Amino acid sequence: xxxxxxxxQESYDPNRLLDTLxxxxxxxxxxxxxxxxxxxxxxxSKIRHRRLPIGASLLIRMHETTGMSIRELxxxxxxxxTKYRLSDAQGKPKPAPDAAPAQPQQNQASMH
Numbered sequence: 323x324x325x326x327x328x329x330x331q332e333s334y335d336p337n338r339l340l341d342t343l344x345x346x347x348x349x350x351x352x353x354x355x356x357x358x359x360x361x362x363x364x365x366x367s368k369i370r371h372r373r374l375p376i377g378a379s380l381l382i383r384m385h386e387t388t389g390m391s392i393r394e395l396x397x398x399x400x401x402x403x404t405k406y407r408l409s410d411a412q413g414k415p416k417p418a419p420d421a422a423p424a425q426p427q428q429n430q431a432s433m434h
Contacts, residue, residue, distance in 0.1 A: 334399060337370055338400065339384075339395060340355065340366065342398050343355060343388060352366040352370070358387055359383050359384065359387060361383075365380075381395055
């Protein structure tokens, strides 16, 4: 199984973040943490064993649940990146279809 790009960073330590969340929220174990974050328990296990990165949606959920800033959470896991790379497809406009021009929409108020 291949590791995700962030796992290759020496400073990356998802366990530090997870352990801090356990302590901050007074939780006993990863199962309680998974319930709090509303994710399946294997998700936390995969993150601990660096088989799954902490994705944006989970990071936002951690922020909403704990009140900690996204920057704090990222610092705890050792994510020191200041910029993110987007795939080539992201941010580019979709190519215009060669079909007929769009027909103007009728105002629904005039239809009554």
